[in-house]
Amino acid sequence: MDLMVRDGVISNELWDVVEPVLPTNVGRRGRPWNDHRTTLEGIIWRFRTGSPWRDLPAEFGPYQSVWQRHRLWSIDGTYEAMVAAVHEHAGLGHEDLEAILSIDSTSVRAHQHAAGARHDSVVTDAQEDTGGSFELHEFSDRARGAA
Structure with a gap:
């Protein structure tokens, strides 16, 4: 069969x-x-x-x-x-x-x-407050001493 x-x-x-x-x-x-x-x-x-x-x-x-x-x-x-x-x-x-x-x-x-984890599932120190990409750029600018 x-x-x-x-x-x-x-x-x-x-x-x-x-x-x-x-x-x-x-x-x-x-x-x-x-x-x-x-x-x-x-x-x-x-x-x-x-x-x-x-x-x-x-x-x-x-x-x-x-x-x-x-x-x-x-x-x-x-x-x-x-x-x-x-x-x-x-x-x-x-x-x-x-x-x-x-x-x-x-x-x-x-x-x-399905290739990776959700963006909000991995939290780094820099993302802890808001997790937004704009804020990450702003944070990295402040860390380098930029205005």
Whole structure:
């Protein structure tokens, strides 16, 4: 049984397990859903590459639509239903399922702002009163004897 996602394409077997728990157009007002499989592959592509949503290749559809579906599925429990369906179908124990779904930290990118500590978390003697950069320049000028 090949339930793994390979090369950005969802296997037919995985799709057969996941598709029944996805929302349908029945009773839905407005435009019909874009193809769920293509959208899910776009979501997977985005998280696998770490790219911004706006860099999603056109073959997955408009990035706004893919992001909106991801947001909706996060809120309405669709992702939980997909995981439960895979769990039930595969007959895996909790630990086995976690091993399949675990994140390999060698491929996870930290956001650029995660590179260091907050500026106000490190306090030096010169920053003790206000912590502002203008005040630091003023303090260093006074220390050198400038007016």
